Amino acid sequence: MFKLNIFDKLSFFLxxxxxxxxxxxxxxxxxxIYYLAGGxxxxxxxxxxxxxxxxxDLLYLLVKGNVIKIKA
Structure with missing residues (x-):
């Protein structure tokens, strides 16, 4: 397993x-989100x-973490 940096954690939140x-x-x-942006x-x-x-970023994290196996 690998550690998540702050950008990855923010990505999960977003x-x-x-x-x-x-x-x-x-x-x-x-x-x-429309209401959050005030219109x-x-x-x-x-x-x-x-x-x-x-x-x-999360897609990259999945590929980097070998969660998704990509065959060459």
């Missing part, structure tokens, strides 16, 4: 927040990009 937000959109049609389009985009980058 991806969980993103998943909860998408679940709330699907279930009750409420976008909590500001630019802040909303920044938050979504941060969640996207966090998801990419």
């Amino acid at each position: 991806v969980i927040i993103g998943a909860i937000n998408w679940g709330s959109i699907g279930l009750i049609n409420k976008n909590f 500001s389009s630019i802040i909303l985009r920044i938050i979504y990009v941060l969640i996207f980058l966090a998801a990419l």
Whole structure:
């Protein structure tokens, strides 16, 4: 097993927040990140990009940690 750095921990947090937000959109049609951003389009985009980058970091973490086996 390997240790998670602060960026990896933040990535887990952001991806969980993103998943909860998408679940709330699907279930009750409420976008909590929109409310968090105060309705500001630019802040909303920044938050979504941060969640996207966090998801990419977690994918890299899975591959690096051999959780996903890639055959060459």
